[in-house]
Amino acid sequence: MFTVTDVIQSKIWVFVEQRQGRLAEVGLEMLGKAMALAETAKWKVAAVLVGDQLASLAQNLLSFGTDEVVVIEDPLLADYCNQAYVKALEAPIRAHKPEVLLLGATALGTDLAPRLAARLRTGLSAHCIDLDLTSDGEIFAVVPGWGGHIMAKVSCPRTRPQMATVMPGVFAVPEPGARSGKIVIVKPDISPQDITYRVLETRREEIPKSGLQAAEVVVAGGWGIGSKPDWHYVEDLASALNGAVGATRPPVDEGWADEKQMIGQSGITVRPRLYIGVGISGHMHHLVGLKSTELTVAINSDPKAAIFHYCDLGLVGDFKEILPVLVKAIKAYSGSEMK
Amino acid sequence: MDFKFSDREELLRKTVREYAEKEIPPYMETMEETGEFPTELLKSMGQMGILGVITSPEYGGTGMGHLARIIVLEELGRVCPAIPMALQVHHMCTYALGTWGNEDQKKKYLPPLAKGETMGAVAVTEPSGGSDVAGMQSAATLDGDKYILNGRKCFITNAHTADTWVVIARTSEGGKGLSAFIVEKGFPGAKVGRKENKVGLRGANTGELAFNNCEVPKKNLLGNEGDGMTIAIRDIVECGRPGMASVALGILCAVMEQAVKFANERTLYGKSITKLQAIQWYLAEILSDLEISRLLTYRVGWMLDQKMSPHAESALSKQFACEAAARSARKAIEIHGSYGIMKEYPVQRLLRDALVTIPAGGTAEIAKLVLARQAMTTYG
Amino acid sequence: MRIVVSLKPVPDLKHWNRLELDPKTKTLVRKGIPGAINPLDRHALEAALRLREKHGGEVVILSMAPEDSRPVLKEALAMGADRAVLLSDPAFAGSDTLGTAYALSVALERLEGVDLVLCGDQTVDGGTAQVSAQLAEFLGIPNLMHVSGIEATDGAAWLVRCQMEHGYITVEIKPPMVLSVTRDVGQPRYVTLMNILEADAKEIQVWSAKDLPMRESWIGLAGSPTQMGDLFVPEKKGSAEMLAGTPAEQAAQLADRLHRLGFC
Numbered sequence: 017m018f019t020v021t022d023v024i025q026s027k028i029w030v031f032v033e034q035r036q037g038r039l040a041e042v043g044l045e046m047l048g049k050a051m052a053l054a055e056t057a058k059w060k061v062a063a064v065l066v067g068d069q070l071a072s073l074a075q076n077l078l079s080f081g082t083d084e085v086v087v088i089e090d091p092l093l094a095d096y097c098n099q100a101y102v103k104a105l106e107a108p109i110r111a112h113k114p115e116v117l118l119l120g121a122t123a124l125g126t127d128l129a130p131r132l133a134a135r136l137r138t139g140l141s142a143h144c145i146d147l148d149l150t151s152d153g154e155i156f157a158v159v160p161g162w163g164g165h166i167m168a169k170v171s172c173p174r175t176r177p178q179m180a181t182v183m184p185g186v187f188a189v190p191e192p193g194a195r196s197g198k199i200v201i202v203k204p205d206i207s208p209q210d211i212t213y214r215v216l217e218t219r220r221e222e223i224p225k226s227g228l229q230a231a232e233v234v235v236a237g238g239w240g241i242g243s244k245p246d247w248h249y250v251e252d253l254a255s256a257l258n259g260a261v262g263a264t265r266p267p268v269d270e271g272w273a274d275e276k277q278m279i280g281q282s283g284i285t286v287r288p289r290l291y292i293g294v295g296i297s298g299h300m301h302h303l304v305g306l307k308s309t310e311l312t313v314a315i316n317s318d319p320k321a322a323i324f325h326y327c328d329l330g331l332v333g334d335f336k337e338i339l340p341v342l343v344k345a346i347k348a349y350s351g352s353e354m355k
Numbered sequence: 356m357d358f359k360f361s362d363r364e365e366l367l368r369k370t371v372r373e374y375a376e377k378e379i380p381p382y383m384e385t386m387e388e389t390g391e392f393p394t395e396l397l398k399s400m401g402q403m404g405i406l407g408v409i410t411s412p413e414y415g416g417t418g419m420g421h422l423a424r425i426i427v428l429e430e431l432g433r434v435c436p437a438i439p440m441a442l443q444v445h446h447m448c449t450y451a452l453g454t455w456g457n458e459d460q461k462k463k464y465l466p467p468l469a470k471g472e473t474m475g476a477v478a479v480t481e482p483s484g485g486s487d488v489a490g491m492q493s494a495a496t497l498d499g500d501k502y503i504l505n506g507r508k509c510f511i512t513n514a515h516t517a518d519t520w521v522v523i524a525r526t527s528e529g530g531k532g533l534s535a536f537i538v539e540k541g542f543p544g545a546k547v548g549r550k551e552n553k554v555g556l557r558g559a560n561t562g563e564l565a566f567n568n569c570e571v572p573k574k575n576l577l578g579n580e581g582d583g584m585t586i587a588i589r590d591i592v593e594c595g596r597p598g599m600a601s602v603a604l605g606i607l608c609a610v611m612e613q614a615v616k617f618a619n620e621r622t623l624y625g626k627s628i629t630k631l632q633a634i635q636w637y638l639a640e641i642l643s644d645l646e647i648s649r650l651l652t653y654r655v656g657w658m659l660d661q662k663m664s665p666h667a668e669s670a671l672s673k674q675f676a677c678e679a680a681a682r683s684a685r686k687a688i689e690i691h692g693s694y695g696i697m698k699e700y701p702v703q704r705l706l707r708d709a710l711v712t713i714p715a716g717g718t719a720e721i722a723k724l725v726l727a728r729q730a731m732t733t734y735g
Numbered sequence: 736m737r738i739v740v741s742l743k744p745v746p747d748l749k750h751w752n753r754l755e756l757d758p759k760t761k762t763l764v765r766k767g768i769p770g771a772i773n774p775l776d777r778h779a780l781e782a783a784l785r786l787r788e789k790h791g792g793e794v795v796i797l798s799m800a801p802e803d804s805r806p807v808l809k810e811a812l813a814m815g816a817d818r819a820v821l822l823s824d825p826a827f828a829g830s831d832t833l834g835t836a837y838a839l840s841v842a843l844e845r846l847e848g849v850d851l852v853l854c855g856d857q858t859v860d861g862g863t864a865q866v867s868a869q870l871a872e873f874l875g876i877p878n879l880m881h882v883s884g885i886e887a888t889d890g891a892a893w894l895v896r897c898q899m900e901h902g903y904i905t906v907e908i909k910p911p912m913v914l915s916v917t918r919d920v921g922q923p924r925y926v927t928l929m930n931i932l933e934a935d936a937k938e939i940q941v942w943s944a945k946d947l948p949m950r951e952s953w954i955g956l957a958g959s960p961t962q963m964g965d966l967f968v969p970e971k972k973g974s975a976e977m978l979a980g981t982p983a984e985q986a987a988q989l990a991d992r993l994h995r996l997g998f999c
Contacts, residue, residue, distance in 0.1 A: 139960030404928030
């Protein structure tokens with residue numbers, strides 16, 4: 017039988033993923049959004065932690081302004097196991113009936129959420145990029161489908177809690193400060209039989225430097241780079257992002273880049289998630305080589321460059337000034353673990 | 356009349372398309388530069404069942420028939436026309452063996468050809484002329500248990516990659532004087548000669564075969580003495596011409612796709628060139644050529660599968676489709692403007708490929724003789 | 736070993752440029768676009784075939800789809816599966832992932848003796864990546880997602896590799912189980928002409944809701960707690976969002992965006 021130290025008042029629960037004492041940033045992002053939504057519905061927000069030895073994490077979470085932190089703790093939950101976590105969460109959810117339950121769309125979150133939703137026989141919206149709450153307490157989630165080309169609004173009118181997994185990077189992390197909130201400890205009813213698989217090994221891997229066509233990140237340079245010695249700016253940025261280097265025709269003709277790196281109608285077609293074009297004006301036959309990137313960024317000193325009509329983010333400026341700062345900032349982010 | 360493809364044929368098209376799109380492009384640049392056929396592909400093509408598509412399963416083939424063969428060649432040609440050019444001649448070899456070979460010959464030669472362990476070629480054309488089959492000079496004389504073969508064959512596709520050749524040569528005087536032989540590359544006196552440097556379909560290598568007192572075992576006579584003319588003509592009509600037409604279909608498909616792709620991306624006068632009527636007419640004309648060529652060619656495949664003789668239909672489809680391919684490739688180049696004549700863009704290669712299909716495997720003039728005869732017989 | 740590959744026919748990616756959003760009904764018009772095996776499900780099928788090659792047994796395709804999906808199932812049979820079950824009934828229309836997972840679980844229970852259920856992590860159309868886990872929950876068996884490697888052992892625990900952010904984990908897990916796979920689990924083999932001929936003889940059984948002990952209120956619209964509202968197309972960016980400021984400020988803004996999207 018699970019036990020709880022106090023009554024949980026919050027109606028919006030945010031599952032904040034933690035692993036080995038480190039919080040996934042998406043958990044904080046969702047907290048921020050949840051607190052904003054809660055104002056409309058006049059609800060309280062609880063951050064939910066599952067695992068073991070969570071005291072200091074719980075304290076940390078309170079500082080972000082959440083009304084409650086629900087701590088579901090047990091040594092058996094120290095390592096994530098989906099069925100065990102589902103069981104641990106089910107009882108308090110059924111007992112305290114939150115209206116909304118949010119999880120981050122991480123590898124763990126996207127594994128836990130559907131199983132939990134099926135256990136609770138409730139609705140789950142996946143990979144949301146936006147959330148809206150009506151004064152009736154109905155959540156509308158905006159979810160992408162068809163490779164991101166179409167959006168849909170999804171609701172869960174008949175069952176509770178209304179569940180959603182939220183994409184990382186969509187909402188902002190709230191500012192921490194001195195806040196008051198309370199910690200509620202839940203002792204779950206977990207036994208060794210609930211652990212249905214065992215993680216033998218965890219391996220961190222650098223994303224392998226693959227060829228241009230397989231690359232997730234492509235940084236391409238164009239005529240605007242100007243000279244062979246300056247080509248290293250492009251290479252440095254690609255390296256910092258663990259990406260591949262691409263080029264338009266002029267750098268290849270000039271010998272700054274290799275023929276095999278040429279992207280375009282006559283070169284290679286690439287499908288990176290992120291494409292950054294530096295010193296590229298944006299002529300058609302280069303752009304033709306790009307297919308369905310998630311984010312296209314262009315850096316060019318000419319504000320009238322055609323490429324600014326074909327990208328998501330544009331920076332007008334001198335790449336020699338922008339790139340070094342950019343590389344430094346990227347390295348600072350990459351160097352840190354999950355907060 | 357049912358103009359729909361069966362589920363099986365749709366699946367066939369889909370899988371060959373996937374195979375072609377993935378496996379062939381890495382070789383294309385080298386093929387264009389060197390004119391060499393990528394023999395490394397033979398193994399996977401054998402595993403796919405493409406090489407034995409008209410060979411009976413009894414001898415290691417998939418025996419899916421002539422319409423299936425057309426689909427296979429068309430899809431390969433859409434990616435790289437040189438590939439089905441080489442394969443269609445390989446099929447001509449397997450077809451000759453499968454149709455006129457005896458049990459021992461079929462058991463010996465067909466399985467490795469189906470698997471891609473060996474490649475096939477057919478040698479009819481000589482310097483004296485390809486259109487004048489009866490005028491050929493190569494001769495074979497019986498000497499005990501073997502034939503001694505002398506002569507030269509030119510413009511032979513797969514000359515440098517094939518191991519098994521079906522060679523037509525004269526064994527006696529007169530119209531019924533030609534015979535067909537199965538010649539292995541390694542037979543004493545058989546030689547592979549010069550390599551041609553073609554302007555298109557580079558990668559289907561074309562060259563010369565020379566026979567200098569070449570010893571061909573008697574048991575390698577294909578059919579009977581005197582069958583050579585029938586074998587050559589029927590192999591061409593039933594296998595060679597639809598094969599060439601299929602290569603042209605592949606070119607037409609690629610031409611259509613390239614034309615639409617470029618037209619969609621190109622802007623002039625502030626708008627897409629697809630809004631310009633001249634471009635629209637070109638696209639309409641290319642589509643017409645593509646659809647007509649398809650119907651003509653598929654019909655030949657269907658007729659062959661029904662065991663009908665497609666003499667005139669075969670000539671018509673080959674002649675029409677190949678000319679249509681060249682004509683449409685030219686229009687596609689016009690759509691591309693100056694980009695069209697740049698080697699970076701594929702359309703110029705497609706035009707060169709199409710030009711090569713016109714005389715290969717039967718000139719337009721010979722085809723028209725056949726058609727004229729047909730017109731006079733049917734409507735006279 | 737009996738492996739079931741749960742496979743979804745989806746509109747063929749090659750023809751997606753023909754998909755249109757109906758402005759009146761705000762739904763996607765899928766008419767006339769041929770179906771194909773959901774790409775990640777092909778990888779799942781490949782993984783199943785490799786396991787069968789190594790350990791023997793049977794690979795069964797299970798698909799909840801309209802009757803006109805037969806050609807897609809034929810293709811799966813041509814890839815090498817032994818037989819296929821098509822779960823088809825108008826009663827399933829409007830199912831969300833919960834309704835779908837439930838229906839599939841009932842069909843799976845009828846199949847009996849299943850050691851492993853394989854499917855792709857997500858579909859290219861809905862893309863929710865939820866069915867595999869929900870299916871496992873209904874069946875009451877363990878599941879893992881983002882699987883990139885499977886090592887089966889007869890009778891004992893299997894070793895499964897799952898991709899996580901920035902790396903992978905190796906997990907020990909006992910059958911029966913549900914595994915959903917990533918592309919890394921293996922390149923799907925080509926369908927050969929020989930396979931196409933063999934597939935002709937393979938069976939596609941069609942089961943309707945009435946053939947199985949389905950709870951009516953758990954399938955179709957009634958069994959689907961989530962409801963889709965209007966579909967809309969995200970605003971096309973006519974021109975870029977320009978990042979302003981000094982070069983250092985621009986760089987910092989861009990780095991922040993990249994970080995939030997997980998690129999650093």
